[in-house]
Amino acid sequence: MKNVVILGSTGSIGTSTLKVVDDLQDRLRVVGLAAGTNTERLREQTLRYRPRAVSVRDAAAAADLAATLGFDCPVFTGEEGLIRLATLPEADIVLVAIVGTAGLRPALAAIRAGKDLALASKEILVMAGEIVMREARAHGVRVLAVDSEHSAIFQCLDGKPISSVRKLWLTASGGPFRDARLWPKSRFREIRLQDALQHPSWVMGRKITIDSATLFNKGLEMIEARWLFNIPIDQVEVLIHPQSVIHSMVEFVDGSWLAQLSSPDMCLPIQYALTYPERVPNARVQTDFVKLGALTFEAPDTDRFPALELARRAGRVGGTLPAVLNAANEVAVAAFVDGRLPFSEIAERVRRTMDAHHVIQNPSLEEILEADAWARRVALEI
Secondary structure, eight states: OEEEEEETTTSHHHHHHHHHHHHTTTTEEEEEEEOSSOHHHHHHHHHHHOOSEEEESOHHHHHHHHHHHOSOOOEEEHHHHHHHHHTOTTOSEEEEOOSSGGGHHHHHHHHHTTOEEEEOOHHHHHHHHHHHHHHHHHHTOOEEEOSHHHHHHHHHHTTOOGGGEEEEEEEEOOOTTOOTTTSOGGGGGGOOHHHHTOOSSOOOOHHHHHHHHHTHHHHHHHHHHHHHTTOOGGGEEEEEOTTOOEEEEEEETTSOEEEEEOOSOTHHHHHHHHHTTOOOOOOSOOOOHHHHOOOOOBOOOTTTOTHHHHHHHHHHHOTTHHHHHHHHHHHHHHHHHTTSSOGGGHHHHHHHHHHTOOOOSSOOHHHHHHHHHHHHHHHHHO
16 A cells, blocks of 8 residues: 655646545555645545645635544645645655645655655756755655656656667647647737637646646756756657647657557556556556547647747756746746736746846755746746
8 A cells, every 4th residue: 555645636636646546545545635725625635535634825724624624634734734744654655736836845855754756746847856856866766757748758768778768759739729820920919818728638727728828838848857867958859749649759769769658638647656666457548549540740839839949948058047937937827817918928028037047057945946036026027
């Protein structure tokens, strides 16, 4: 039996993780659940899974939740609460599915407490990949990918040395604006929030769905892959694959390619991360290639979607620049959601913030967090 803590249990990844737990009740047990503001859903989850402890963002909400549970379950709050869950003595693996930077310190705490880490929060490796992977090596723990793309690469590599790899290929659906005939660059100022939230393949949270529409999501994944697999970012490429069946591919130095394929369902990479190194039977994901009929591919349009080149630049320069990229994008997406910034200006706000930044190489965690705060201030001013 593997004991699991889920940080971000009420979001799309968290709820999918609980589906996997339901499927594998003889193998997985929930010992910790954390949510932001959705205390009603957290209450339902807590009553069903009976974890050792839970955490919410707000102290008043924590008190209300504790008063209504009806059984002995500590309710923690804030960042300290996340850290306490991440370091529960009973926990074997901590799944981090918190959007933004809030998962960084809890993830490091889990690693230092000897817990394996299942990562669904790209920001953690984008901001502090060098620190996180160094700590994981020092403490002998695994950092396992939950993103379908990185899970696919991990499965294709299957222990092969990175020296045997020519390139890693991250696939992308292309988002709702892939078709340049329907959505030429000249129309990007017309894009409304409801347009950007119409993802063609996946059901996800709002922030990641908008990032998929701009392709910033794929840019962040490029930086994430650079750290997860210890490979230069110039060996990480993106390929548009609208069917979202090939989740990513590895091109080897001899010209061979390996790909991982399945119908799009986040339960599969989540299950693989939680049960690794085993493959456990589960009939939830079914793939019918006859019904699929064809798989197609396109090169990404970096003129309409400049996020990819901004991410590559951040990955090449390194230091504090990836944290600045991530923070500026979060501010720009929030401004778009609030109606204060057109969709077409998201990437430009990120570019201008990056241009204004003085990069610190080999930064400490505090310097990374300072760069994150600086970028948020500057992006708002811009």
